[in-house]
Amino acid sequence: MSNRPIDDLVRNAFVxxxxxxxxxxxxxxxxxxxxxxxxELAAWQRDAQRLRAMAGQDSLPPNPALDPAAVRARLRxxxxxxxxxxxxxxxxxxxxxxxxxxxxxxxxxxxxPPMQDAMQAYRMFAAADAPRPDLRADAGDLQAWxxxxxxxxxRLPDLSASGFKPVAGRLLATDQGPAALVIYDNAGQRATFxxxxxxxxxxxxxxGSRRDGDLLARYWSxxxxxxxxxxxxxxxxxxxxxxxxxxxx
Amino acid sequence: xxxPVRMPIHDPVSIDDARxxxxxxxAVLRQMLPxxxxxxxxxxxxxxxxxxxxxxxxxxxxxxxxxxxxxxxxRAWLFTILYRQFLDAQRRxxxxxxxxxxxxxxxxxxxxxxxxxxxxxxxxxxxxLPEAQRTLLWLVCVEGLSYKAVADLFDVPLGTVMSRLSRAxxxxxxxxxxxxxxxxxxxxx
Numbered sequence: 001m002s003n004r005p006i007d008d009l010v011r012n013a014f015v016x017x018x019x020x021x022x023x024x025x026x027x028x029x030x031x032x033x034x035x036x037x038x039x040e041l042a043a044w045q046r047d048a049q050r051l052r053a054m055a056g057q058d059s060l061p062p063n064p065a066l067d068p069a070a071v072r073a074r075l076r077x078x079x080x081x082x083x084x085x086x087x088x089x090x091x092x093x094x095x096x097x098x099x100x101x102x103x104x105x106x107x108x109x110x111x112x113p114p115m116q117d118a119m120q121a122y123r124m125f126a127a128a129d130a131p132r133p134d135l136r137a138d139a140g141d142l143q144a145w146x147x148x149x150x151x152x153x154x155r156l157p158d159l160s161a162s163g164f165k166p167v168a169g170r171l172l173a174t175d176q177g178p179a180a181l182v183i184y185d186n187a188g189q190r191a192t193f194x195x196x197x198x199x200x201x202x203x204x205x206x207x208g209s210r211r212d213g214d215l216l217a218r219y220w221s222x223x224x225x226x227x228x229x230x231x232x233x234x235x236x237x238x239x240x241x242x243x244x245x246x247x248x249x
Numbered sequence: 250x251x252x253p254v255r256m257p258i259h260d261p262v263s264i265d266d267a268r269x270x271x272x273x274x275x276a277v278l279r280q281m282l283p284x285x286x287x288x289x290x291x292x293x294x295x296x297x298x299x300x301x302x303x304x305x306x307x308x309x310x311x312x313x314x315x316x317x318x319x320x321x322x323x324r325a326w327l328f329t330i331l332y333r334q335f336l337d338a339q340r341r342x343x344x345x346x347x348x349x350x351x352x353x354x355x356x357x358x359x360x361x362x363x364x365x366x367x368x369x370x371x372x373x374x375x376x377x378l379p380e381a382q383r384t385l386l387w388l389v390c391v392e393g394l395s396y397k398a399v400a401d402l403f404d405v406p407l408g409t410v411m412s413r414l415s416r417a418x419x420x421x422x423x424x425x426x427x428x429x430x431x432x433x434x435x436x437x438x
Contacts, residue, residue: 007411008408008411008412008414008415009396009407009408009411011415012389012396012411012414012415012418013396015418016389016390016393040419040422043422043425043426044418044421044422047390047418047421047422047425048386048390050375050425051375051386051387051390051391052390052391054373054375055287055387055391058287058290058291060283060286060287060290060296060299060300061296063286063300065300065304066282066286066300066303066304066307067275067279067282068275068278068279068282068307068311069275071304071307071308071311072275072311074308075308075311075312
C-alpha cells in the first residue's frame with residue numbers, strides 16, 4: 001500500500017485535513033517511505049497556514065451601503081422605478097396606438113371613391129318612379145336654371161348624338177354647397193349629368209371613370225366644379241358615346 | 250350525519266426540514282459579508298472596487314434567489330456569483346481598454362506593467378501567482394470551500410481542480426523558497 005503513488009486528490013485532501021483517520025494513517029505511512037513528498041506536503045501545509053494568517057490581517061472599514069437591508073431597499077426602489085418606466089412606456093404606446101387608429105379612420109373616410117354621390121343621385125332620381133324633379137325641360141330652360149346656381153360652369157353636355165336629351169333637373173345639397181343633377185332620357189334609358197363643388201380640401205378630380213355595380217361614371221373637373229356623367233353600365237351606347245363630346249381638353 | 254373535520258396536522262420539525270432556506274435572510278447575508286468583502290478585495294486589490302463588486306453580488310443574489318436558489322451551500326453559491334461578476338467586470342474593462350487603445354493608439358500593455366510593479370513590491374509572494382491560482386488557493390485554504398464547490402465555481406471537472414490545486418501549491422512553494430535567494434540578490438545589488 002505504502003508504495004502506491006498517491007494522487008492529487010489524496011495529497012490535497014491530506015493537506016486540507018479532509019481525509020478520514022484511516023486514509024490519513026495510510027498517507028502518513030506512505031510519506032514516511034517517501035521523504036521528498038513528505039517535505040512537499042509539509043510545505044503546502046505551511047503555505048496554507050501563511051495564507052490564512054494573511055487573510056486574518058485583511059480588514060475593511062464597515063460599509064453601511066452593503067448591509068443586506070440597504071441593498072434590498074435599493075432593489076425595491078429600482079424595481080418600482082422600472083415599473084413606472086414600463087407603465088409610462090405602455091401608456092405612450094397606447095396613446096400612439098389610439099391616435100394612429102383614429103388617424104387611420106380619418107384617412108379611410110377620405111378614401112371614399114370619387115363621385116360616389118353622383119352614383120347615389122342616379123339611383124335615387126334617374127329611376128322611372130323617381131320623385132318629381134324641380135324643373136322639367138318642357139317647363140323651362142335647364143341651362144339657365146343651372147347657371148342660376150353654378151356661375152361660369154361647363155355647359156350642359158350635348159348628348160344628342162347618342163339620342164339622349166335633357167329632360168329634368170334637380171337641385172341637391174352637399175357638404176360644400178349646392179349640387180345639381182340633370183337627367184337625360186333616350187327612349188326610357190337614363191343618363192345623368194352631375195355637377196358639384198370640389199370635395200373637402202378643394203379636391204379636384206383627375207379625369208377618369210369607375211364602375212360601381214351596374215353604373216358607370218365618367219368624371220372630370222373644370223371651371224371650379226367637379227362633374228360626372230353617369231350611365232347604366234349595361235348600356236353600351238350610353239356608356240361610351242357621349243363622353244368624348246363633353247370632356248374638355 | 251356529522252363527520253369529524255380533519256384538521257391539518259402541523260409538525261414543526263417536518264416543516265423546518267422541508268424548507269431549510271426559504272428566503273435569503275439578512276442575518277445569513279450579514280454573516281457572509283466580511284468573507285465576501287475579503288474575497289472581493291483579494292480579486293480587485295482595491296477597497297472601493299471590492300465593495301462595488303460585493304454590492305452587485307448581493308443584488309444579483311437577492312434577485313436570483315427566488316428562481317435559482319442553490320442546491321447546496323449558500324456560501325459557495327455567493328462566492329460563485331461574486332467570482333463570475335468579477336470576471337465579467339474584468340472582461341468589460343479589457344474591452345474598454347482595447348477600445349481606448351484603438352482610439353488613442355496608446356500602449357495597451359500599460360496596465361499589466363503597473364500590475365507587475367504592484368506584485369513585485371508586494372510583501373507577499375502570493376500576489377505573484379496568476380489570478381486563477383490565487384483564487385483557487387484562497388477558496389480552498391482560506392474559505393475552506395469543498396473541492397466540488399470550487400469545481401462548480403470554475404466550471405471544470407473535479408479532477409481538473411485537483412491537478413490545478415497541486416500545481417498552484419507547487420508554484421507557491423517555489424515562490425516562497427525562491428524568495429530567500431532573491432533577497433540575497435537584492436542585497437548584492
